[in-house]
Amino acid sequence: MVQKQVSDMITGVWRIKWWKYRYFLIAGLLANILLINRFYFDQSITDLNPFRSPSTDIKLENPAASAPSKDQAHPPPPPPSASPSPNAPTYTAIPLTAYPGAPTSSAKLFNLQDYDFNGDYVGWPLERVCHETTWTPGLIYACDNNSGGIGNIRNFILSCLRYGIETGATGIIMPRIQRRHDDDLANLFNAGFKPFDYFFDEEHFRSVMSTYCPQMVIYNSLEDVPHKDNLMNIDEYYPKDLADGDCCDNRGANKHLDVYRGKFENWLNTTRRTPNATHPVSIRYRWAMFFEWPIYRDGPEFAATFGDVLRLNKEVESLAVKTLDEMAKFVGVQPDPTHTKFEAPFLGVHLRTESDALGFWPDFNVQTEGYMKQAEARELKHAYLACGNATDGHRFGEMAYEKLKLNTTSKLDLLKGDDLKRLTDLTWDQQALVDFLVLTKSAHFTGCSFSSFTMNIAFKRHLMTGGLFTRPWKSPGDPYSTLVGRFDSWYGDWMFMYECMWP
Ligand SMILES: *[C@@H]1O[C@H](CO)[C@@H](O)[C@H](O)[C@H]1NC(C)=O
Ligand SMILES: *[C@@H]1O[C@H](CO)[C@@H](O)[C@H](O)[C@H]1NC(C)=O
Ligand SMILES: *[C@@H]1O[C@H](CO)[C@@H](O)[C@H](O)[C@H]1NC(C)=O
Ligand SMILES: *[C@@H]1O[C@H](CO)[C@@H](O)[C@H](O)[C@H]1NC(C)=O
Ligand SMILES: *[C@@H]1O[C@H](CO)[C@@H](O)[C@H](O)[C@H]1NC(C)=O
Numbered sequence: 242m243v244q245k246q247v248s249d250m251i252t253g254v255w256r257i258k259w260w261k262y263r264y265f266l267i268a269g270l271l272a273n274i275l276l277i278n279r280f281y282f283d284q285s286i287t288d289l290n291p292f293r294s295p296s297t298d299i300k301l302e303n304p305a306a307s308a309p310s311k312d313q314a315h316p317p318p319p320p321p322s323a324s325p326s327p328n329a330p331t332y333t334a335i336p337l338t339a340y341p342g343a344p345t346s347s348a349k350l351f352n353l354q355d356y357d358f359n360g361d362y363v364g365w366p367l368e369r370v371c372h373e374t375t376w377t378p379g380l381i382y383a384c385d386n387n388s389g390g391i392g393n394i395r396n397f398i399l400s401c402l403r404y405g406i407e408t409g410a411t412g413i414i415m416p417r418i419q420r421r422h423d424d425d426l427a428n429l430f431n432a433g434f435k436p437f438d439y440f441f442d443e444e445h446f447r448s449v450m451s452t453y454c455p456q457m458v459i460y461n462s463l464e465d466v467p468h469k470d471n472l473m474n475i476d477e478y479y480p481k482d483l484a485d486g487d488c489c490d491n492r493g494a495n496k497h498l499d500v501y502r503g504k505f506e507n508w509l510n511t512t513r514r515t516p517n518a519t520h521p522v523s524i525r526y527r528w529a530m531f532f533e534w535p536i537y538r539d540g541p542e543f544a545a546t547f548g549d550v551l552r553l554n555k556e557v558e559s560l561a562v563k564t565l566d567e568m569a570k571f572v573g574v575q576p577d578p579t580h581t582k583f584e585a586p587f588l589g590v591h592l593r594t595e596s597d598a599l600g601f602w603p604d605f606n607v608q609t610e611g612y613m614k615q616a617e618a619r620e621l622k623h624a625y626l627a628c629g630n631a632t633d634g635h636r637f638g639e640m641a642y643e644k645l646k647l648n649t650t651s652k653l654d655l656l657k658g659d660d661l662k663r664l665t666d667l668t669w670d671q672q673a674l675v676d677f678l679v680l681t682k683s684a685h686f687t688g689c690s691f692s693s694f695t696m697n698i699a700f701k702r703h704l705m706t707g708g709l710f711t712r713p714w715k716s717p718g719d720p721y722s723t724l725v726g727r728f729d730s731w732y733g734d735w736m737f738m739y740e741c742m743w744p
Pocket of ligand 3: 529
C-alpha cells in the first residue's frame with residue numbers, strides 16, 4: 242500500500258530524479274502535509290526564528306493599545322515598533338484610501354473581534370471567472386480524492402474546483418472527504434468516505450455555486466450524471482503529467498496555467514476521450530494534488546474570496562462560539578451575551594507535535610520557544626492551545642506558566658457538560674475544526690510554519706490587512722500572526738503552499 246502510493250507520487254512529480262528524493266517521499270507520505278528539502282537545525286537555540294518577529298510588536302493584553310476602531314471594516318495596522326530589528330520584514334498595510342484613484346471595497350471579509358467566522362460572502366469574483374470560461378458539455382469533475390486535515394482538504398477541493406472551472410467542467414460531483422484512521426493518524430486512507438458536511442456547510446456551498454457559477458452543476462454522485470451509461474471515468478489524473486517541453490521534469494507546469502486548458506483538451510482529443518453532452522467524461526485526481534494553483538494569477542479579489550465557498554459546518558461553528566465564551570471568562574472578560582463583539586485578548590497557539598509530524602519539522606522545543614517569544618513580546622497572559630498531543634500540550638502549559646506566567650487552556654478544559662460531550666462525539670479531525678475557528682479570533686496567533694493548518698489560520702487573518710485587495714503573505718508574519726520554524730528552501734517547487742493557499 243505504502244509502496245504503491247510512494248510510486249504514484251514519484252511518477253507524478255519526479256520522473257527522472259525520484260531516487261534522489263526517495264526518503265523525503267516516504268516521509269511526505271506519512272504526513273498530512275508534504276514538504277521540503279534541506280532542513281537543518283544548525284542554528285543555536287537562542288535564535289529560533291530565522292525570520293524574526295514582525296515589525297509590529299504591539300502589546301495586546303492592554304485592549305486600549307490593541308483594539309482597532311470598531312466601526313472600521315478593516316482596522317488600520319498598528320504602528321511599526323520604534324526599533325524594528327535590522328532584518329525584520331518591513332510589513333505595513335497601508336489602506337487603499339492613501340492611493341488616489343484606487344478602488345475600495347466595504348466588504349468585511351474577516352474581523353478578529355466578533356463571533357462571525359466568515360465575514361461577508363463576496364461572490365462576484367467567482368462569477369466573473371465563471372463568465373470568462375468556455376464551458377464543455379459532458380465534462381465532469383469528481384473532487385473527492387483528498388485526505389488529512391482541514392488545510393490540505395480545503396486546498397484539494399478548491400484546487401480541483403479551480404481546475405474544473407479552467408477547463409470548463411459543466412458538472413462536479415459533490416465533494417466528499419476521506420476519513421483518517423482514529424488510531425493511526427498517519428493513515429490517511431482506507432477509513433472510508435464521509436460526506437461534504439463532515440467538515441463543511443453544504444447549504445452555503447450549493448447556494449454559492451448555483452448563484453455565482455451556475456454553469457457548473459452539482460451532482461450527488463456519478464450515478465446522477467445525465468447519460469451515465471456512456472460515462473467514461475478517468476481516475477488518478479494528475480495535471481502536471483501534461484507538462485511537456487520543460488527540458489528535465491514536469492514541475493514547470495505550475496507556471497504554465499495559461500496554456501493548461503489547451504494541453505488538457507488536446508490530451509482528451511488525442512486519446513479519444515473528447516466529452517460531449519451525451520458522452521460524459523469524469524476526471525478524478527490522484528491524491529496529493531494540492532498547493533498547485535498560484536492564487537494571485539486570478540487577481541487579488543478572487544484570491545481573497547474563492548476559499549469562502551468552503552465554510553465550516555454549523556455544529557463546529559456553534560461549538561467554537563461556546564469555546565470562545567469560555568475563553569473570554571478564562572481571560573477575565575464577561576462574554577457578550579448577544580455574541581456580537583469578542584474582546585478577550587489571548588495568544589492562539591498551534592503546537593504541531595502529533596505522532597504524524599515529520600522528523601525534520603521544528604520540534605517541541607523550537608516551537609515552544611518561538612511561541613513564548615510571541616506571548617512575551619505582546620504581553621499576553623492567556624493562551625489557547627491547539628495540540629493533538631495531550632502530553633505535549635500539558636508540557637507546554639507548565640513551561641509557559643513557569644517562565645512567563647502565561648496561563649494556557651484548551652477546548653477540552655474549557656467546554657463542560659453537554660458541550661464537552663458534543664465535542665468528544667466528533668472525530669479527531671472534526672475536533673480540530675473547533676480549534677481552527679477559535680484560533681482565528683486570537684489577538685495574536687502563532688504556529689508551526691510547516692503546518693497547512695497553521696498557515697490557513699494565518700492566511701484567513703491576513704485578510705484583515707487589506708480585505709478584497711489583500712497583498713500576498715510574507716513570512717514570518719503580519720501584525721496578526723507569526724509562523725515559527727526554520728527552513729532553507731521549499732522542496733523543489735512541489736509545495737507552493739504560501740502561493741497556493743486560498744484563505
Ligand atoms: C478538442 O476537441 C473539441 C471538440 O472537437 C474542440 O472543440 C477543441 O478545440 C479541441 N481542442 C484541442 C486543443 O484540440
Ligand atoms: C459524442 O461523443 C461520442 C463518443 O466520442 C461520439 O460517438 C458522438 O458522435 C459524439 N456526439 C456528438 C454530437 O458529437
Ligand atoms: C486516489 O489517489 C491515490 C494516490 O495517488 C491513488 O492511488 C488512487 O487510485 C486515487 N483514487 C482514484 C479513485 O483515483
Ligand atoms: C489560570 O486561569 C484559571 C481560570 O481563570 C484560574 O482558575 C487559574 O487559577 C489560573 N492558573 C494560574 C496558575 O494562575
Ligand atoms: C506526542 O509527542 C511526542 C514527542 O513530542 C511523541 O513521542 C508522541 O508519540 C506523541 N504522541 C501522540 C499521541 O501524538
